[in-house]
Amino acid sequence: MKNISQPKIAAFAGxxxxxxxxxxxxxxxxxxxxxxxxxxxxxFEYWGLSISPDLxxxxxxxxxxxxxxxxxxxxxxxxxxxxxxxxxxxxxxxxLGDRDLATHLTRTQWLREGKNLTxxxxxxxxxxxxxxxxxxxxxxxxxxxxxxxxxxxxxxxYFVREQWQPQLTGLRWEGLSEAHITPEVRQALxxxxxxxxxxxxxxxxxxPILNLSxxxxxxxxxxxxxxSPIIGGKAIKGPAAKMFDELLHTEASAHSVAAYYxxxxxxxxxxxxxxxxxxxxxxxxxxxxxxxxxTLLPDPITQKQVARVILDFVSHLV
Amino acid sequence: MKNISQPKIAAFAGxxxxxxxxxxxxxxxxxxxxxxxxxxxxxFEYWGLSISPDLxxxxxxxxxxxxxxxxxxxxxxxxxxxxxxxxxxxxxxxxLGDRDLATHLTRTQWLREGKNLTxxxxxxxxxxxxxxxxxxxxxxxxxxxxxxxxxxxxxxxYFVREQWQPQLTGLRWEGLSEAHITPEVRQALxxxxxxxxxxxxxxxxxxPILNLSxxxxxxxxxxxxxxSPIIGGKAIKGPAAKMFDELLHTEASAHSVAAYYxxxxxxxxxxxxxxxxxxxxxxxxxxxxxxxxxTLLPDPITQKQVARVILDFVSHLV
Numbered sequence: 021m022k023n024i025s026q027p028k029i030a031a032f033a034g035x036x037x038x039x040x041x042x043x044x045x046x047x048x049x050x051x052x053x054x055x056x057x058x059x060x061x062x063x064f065e066y067w068g069l070s071i072s073p074d075l076x077x078x079x080x081x082x083x084x085x086x087x088x089x090x091x092x093x094x095x096x097x098x099x100x101x102x103x104x105x106x107x108x109x110x111x112x113x114x115x116l117g118d119r120d121l122a123t124h125l126t127r128t129q130w131l132r133e134g135k136n137l138t139x140x141x142x143x144x145x146x147x148x149x150x151x152x153x154x155x156x157x158x159x160x161x162x163x164x165x166x167x168x169x170x171x172x173x174x175x176x177x178y179f180v181r182e183q184w185q186p187q188l189t190g191l192r193w194e195g196l197s198e199a200h201i202t203p204e205v206r207q208a209l210x211x212x213x214x215x216x217x218x219x220x221x222x223x224x225x226x227x228p229i230l231n232l233s234x235x236x237x238x239x240x241x242x243x244x245x246x247x248s249p250i251i252g253g254k255a256i257k258g259p260a261a262k263m264f265d266e267l268l269h270t271e272a273s274a275h276s277v278a279a280y281y282x283x284x285x286x287x288x289x290x291x292x293x294x295x296x297x298x299x300x301x302x303x304x305x306x307x308x309x310x311x312x313x314x315t316l317l318p319d320p321i322t323q324k325q326v327a328r329v330i331l332d333f334v335s336h337l338v
Numbered sequence: 339m340k341n342i343s344q345p346k347i348a349a350f351a352g353x354x355x356x357x358x359x360x361x362x363x364x365x366x367x368x369x370x371x372x373x374x375x376x377x378x379x380x381x382f383e384y385w386g387l388s389i390s391p392d393l394x395x396x397x398x399x400x401x402x403x404x405x406x407x408x409x410x411x412x413x414x415x416x417x418x419x420x421x422x423x424x425x426x427x428x429x430x431x432x433x434l435g436d437r438d439l440a441t442h443l444t445r446t447q448w449l450r451e452g453k454n455l456t457x458x459x460x461x462x463x464x465x466x467x468x469x470x471x472x473x474x475x476x477x478x479x480x481x482x483x484x485x486x487x488x489x490x491x492x493x494x495x496y497f498v499r500e501q502w503q504p505q506l507t508g509l510r511w512e513g514l515s516e517a518h519i520t521p522e523v524r525q526a527l528x529x530x531x532x533x534x535x536x537x538x539x540x541x542x543x544x545x546p547i548l549n550l551s552x553x554x555x556x557x558x559x560x561x562x563x564x565x566s567p568i569i570g571g572k573a574i575k576g577p578a579a580k581m582f583d584e585l586l587h588t589e590a591s592a593h594s595v596a597a598y599y600x601x602x603x604x605x606x607x608x609x610x611x612x613x614x615x616x617x618x619x620x621x622x623x624x625x626x627x628x629x630x631x632x633t634l635l636p637d638p639i640t641q642k643q644v645a646r647v648i649l650d651f652v653s654h655l656v
Contacts, residue, residue, distance in 0.1 A: 126385075
């Protein structure tokens with residue numbers, strides 16, 4: 021155990037749970053101690069716009085302007101454009117809000133002007149008053165494609181249009197072999213004293229980052245701590261529990277999350293909810309330091325409280 | 339005088355006055371008797387979107403969904419996206435509404451997919467229930483550039499951002515020499531029994547159409563009737579009166595409008611408002627048949643009434 025008074029953390033995140041956990045950490049750690057590395061496998065084109073749902077959810081959450089009910093999208097949002105797009109016969113299954121459109125219009129324009137996704141995300145974050153580095157995992161497209169008995173579909177079609185109801189038979193990433201992590205992600209991973217997996221979907225939020233060439237090498241010598249996105253056998257939100265069943269043919273549980281990461285020897289520590297405290301001894305047999313605490317993150321105050329407990333815990337692991 | 343029971347009219351239009359006059363005609367004439375040929379010199383790119391202000395004003399007016407106060411933009415409009423664009427440091431001087439954005443997003447996407455502006459405009463019109471042909475003058479960019487003592491600027495910068503306050507020293511059209519009228523405009527002009535200039539700005543709405551190669555040749559053997567956009571020495575809206583002063587160093591009046599068209603020998607008939615009836619005899623010395631009537635077009639019922647009087651008048655000219 022090194023004695024590091026100011027450990028640097030690289031947090032992997034995607035989706036609402038990841039964004040909320042990142043927001044807890046961001047309330048406690050100065051920008052130089054926290055980098056948030058975000059999944060871009062969900063990114064897609066819609067209405068001719070470049071959409072990065074996970075980046076936006078993290079950005080809006082840290083800016084304090086996310087819709088607290090949904091966890092994604094913006095406060096005080098309207099849908100007049102969406103209504104008219106439907107009247108024009110355009111697809112309406114992805115509910116882009118009027119305010120939210122400003123982000124996508126700006127991102128699309130800046131990307132067309134030749135900025136990369138990291139630069140665009142930094143500029144958007146600065147404009148919204150976000151102080152912490154929100155780093156897309158890659159500037160290259162690396163799209164999550166879900167395999168179903170009826171064929172392949174891109175992630176947002178599965179997740180939003182089909183409301184994650186199709187049975188999954190597998191996942192693949194389009195562009196993975198040509199995609200690179202960014203210099204900023206590389207630097208953050210090299211500088212990090214600890215890698216933290218936020219309570220995000222292991223298969224479609226954390227794995228896309230881990231799949232990128234070089235990431236496993238860069239983190240293999242670092243302590244990695246994950247927090248379970250499964251509480252009491254259920255996902256707070258989204259298809260994580262269903263994916264354990266369909267992809268791994270195993271019951272969804274905090275233990276199955278830990279085992280999924282740990283079969284690759286990734287983890288040093290694991291954080292579970294009080295609801296799952298009966299799993300603690302089983303988790304220690306996986307070689308893990310275990311923290312049992314509240315892991316529900318409904319609001320910024322709770323996010324900060326949970327982050328404080330987790331930072332105490334991980335300070336013994338770096 | 340030919341005896342044509344169902345004369346075909348090609349109406350040249352641009353801006354709110356033009357759109358309102360076109361809407362009067364469209365309420366009386368079936369689609370096979372009316373083609374509306376619209377200025378695209380105002381078109382520009384904004385927020386990465388392809389904007390065609392005059393096409394949209396005509397389309398929204400004919401669809402019955404234009405904002406009746408402004409004459410442009412949509413009913414029941416919001417500006418949440420605009421607010422957020424400003425927060426992101428994007429320009430906010432062109433007030434795109436949330437509903438209106440759907441039109442621009444769709445146009446931009448369809449143009450990128452390879453449709454031309456005529457096809458895009460037809461599809462948008464069909465989706466909004468417009469039955470009459472709204473024809474962009476060209477599928478090629480032909481942009482109005484205004485010359486001022488401080489330098490050049492594109493039309494929307496002059497018109498909207500600078501609220502047409504800079505002094506004009508001249509006009510030019512970027513792309514004019516490479517731009518062509520569309521096959522649909524050519525066909526409409528060939529088929530027309532009468533050409534009608536709506537009460538639009540002669541310099542920046544009607545001239546861009548007339549400037550396109552072939553237009554003057556196609557209309558020279560046809561009767562042309564214009565309605566004055568200047569009433570009582572003033573423009574109902576916009577810089578037309580100011581332009582007579584700055585570009586022609588002449589007083590703005592219905593007579594100066596007629597003289598401006600007639601020095602090119604364009605007109606057979608001219609329509610003026612009751613307010614200008616003292617100009618009637620002076621106008622006849624220009625060789626014009628003159629109709630004096632109400633020419634204010636605030637609402638669809640009035641637009642239809644004025645159009646009926648004008649159609650009676652022009653039926654004697656074809």
